[in-house]
Amino acid sequence: MDFAGKKALVTGGSSGIGKATAKALAAAGAHVCIIARTPGKIDEALEEIRSAAVDPSGQTIMGKPADVSDYAQARAVVRELVQAGWEPDLLFNFAGIAHPGYFHELPLDVFRRTMETNFFGTLHMCKLVAPLMMRRRQGHILNTSSVAGFIGVFGYTAYGASKFAVRGFTDVLRSELKPYGVRVSILFPPDTDTPQLWEENKIKPAETRALAGTVKVMSPEEVARQLLRGVAQGQYIILPGLESKLVYTAAGLLGAKLHWFLDAIVRKNQRERGGPPPVRDELLAELYGLQGQTDTDG
Ligand SMILES: NC(=O)c1ccc[n+]([C@@H]2O[C@H](COP(=O)([O-])OP(=O)(O)OC[C@H]3O[C@@H](n4cnc5c(N)ncnc54)[C@H](OP(=O)(O)O)[C@@H]3O)[C@@H](O)[C@H]2O)c1
Structure with a gap:
């Protein structure tokens, strides 16, 4: 696929992998519209994206503030674009959040917010854009999962659930849109050097850190380069970097046997720190009204 002249709608385009992809698309001659929640971050990103464009006066480079987890906001943006004659040829869904933590300590609200975003x-944007593409019998949608969307990574009960959901949804979407000539891809990035990863690193459990330490961190520019090559080649599964390809293959071949390897890293880390973290008295008090109990009490 030649991206020149294509209209690309990029959620999460103000930061990280989304911004790097928006810049690469602009550099390939595409018209780009980014969506994110924070207007200031959108404006800063637009400057960078414009400066990457091959023909800044001829290419549309714009941004729309919206929270994609809110269907009404997402629909207002897509309606505005369609009514202005700007029907996307490409939809790249990168908008995402990650909040790692021990399952028993993560507030329910984190699970809801992570799933909502x-x-x-992702679902909202596909609902809004797919019918346009189906009608025209062309287009390409890329949804973003994660390596944590095909293996269970310690510390990611909320994030992993949301990314497995994206994967399941996208697998079915692919088969339903194919007869209409609309292509679908799923991206499984490894750890990538973005603001999301920096924030995660501040709160990651030690075990998650130990697991992450076994893989190399990629640059968002390299992830963007590889994902655009995958989209151009019509690939469904896009695995940037050699390590994510190896882990994906190992997960497919080994199934639950891969747990032995992951569990061994967790066990070693916990042994070094005197065992798994205790269940806090405050948590027991909050949940059951128990006082002064510990996880070792009978
Ligand atoms: N970085 C990694 O290691 C890694 C690994 C695997 C998968 N991924 C996935 O790759 C995607 C991009 O991640 P990243 O690391 O590039 O993250 P990032 O740098 O934090 O960028 C996230 C983008 O999404 C936007 N966003 C977040 N919530 C939104 C919402 N509700 N509505 C609209 N926009 C929203 C953010 O802008 P606002 O905050 O202003 O809305 C920002 O533009 C995510 O889906 C992430 O889960 C990342």
């Missing part, structure tokens, strides 16, 4: 945000 990562899964429902």
Whole structure:
């Protein structure tokens, strides 16, 4: 696929992998519209994206503030674009959040917000854009999962659930849109050097850190380069970097046997720190009204 002249709608285009992809698309001659929640971050990103464009006066480079987890906001943006004659040829869904933590400590609200953004945000955009593409019998949608969307990574009960959901949804979407000539891809990035990863690193459990330490961190520019090559070649599964390809293959071949390897890293880390973290008295008090109990009490 030649991206020149194509209209690309990029959610999460103000930061990280989304911004790097928006810049690469602009550099390939595409018209780009980014969506994110924070207007200031959108404006800063637009400057960078414009400066990457091959023909800044001829290419549309614009941004729309919206929260994709809110269907009404997402629909207002897509309606505005369609009514202005700007029907996307490409939809790249990157908008996402990640909040790692021990399952028993993660507030329920984190699970809901993560699902609302990562899964429902992706679903909303596909719901709004797919019919346009189906009608025209062309277009390409890329949804973003994660390596944590095909293996269970310690510390990612909320994030992993949302990214497995994106994967399941996208697998079915692919088969339903194919007869209409609309292509679908799923991206499984490894750890990538973006603001999301920096924030995660501040709160990651030690075990998650130990697991992450076994893989190389990629640059968002390299992830963008590889994903655009995958989209151009019509690939469904896009695995940037050699390590994510190896882990994907190992997960497919080994199934649950891969747990032995992951569990061994967790066990070693916990042994070094005197065992798994205790269940806090405050948590027991909050959940059951128990006082002064510990996880070792009978
Ligand atoms: N970085 C990694 O290691 C890694 C690995 C695997 C998968 N991924 C996935 O790759 C995607 C991009 O991640 P990244 O690391 O590039 O993250 P990032 O740098 O934090 O960028 C996230 C983008 O999404 C936007 N966003 C977040 N929530 C939104 C919402 N509700 N509505 C609209 N926009 C929203 C953010 O802008 P606002 O905050 O202003 O809305 C920002 O533009 C995510 O889906 C992430 O889960 C990342």
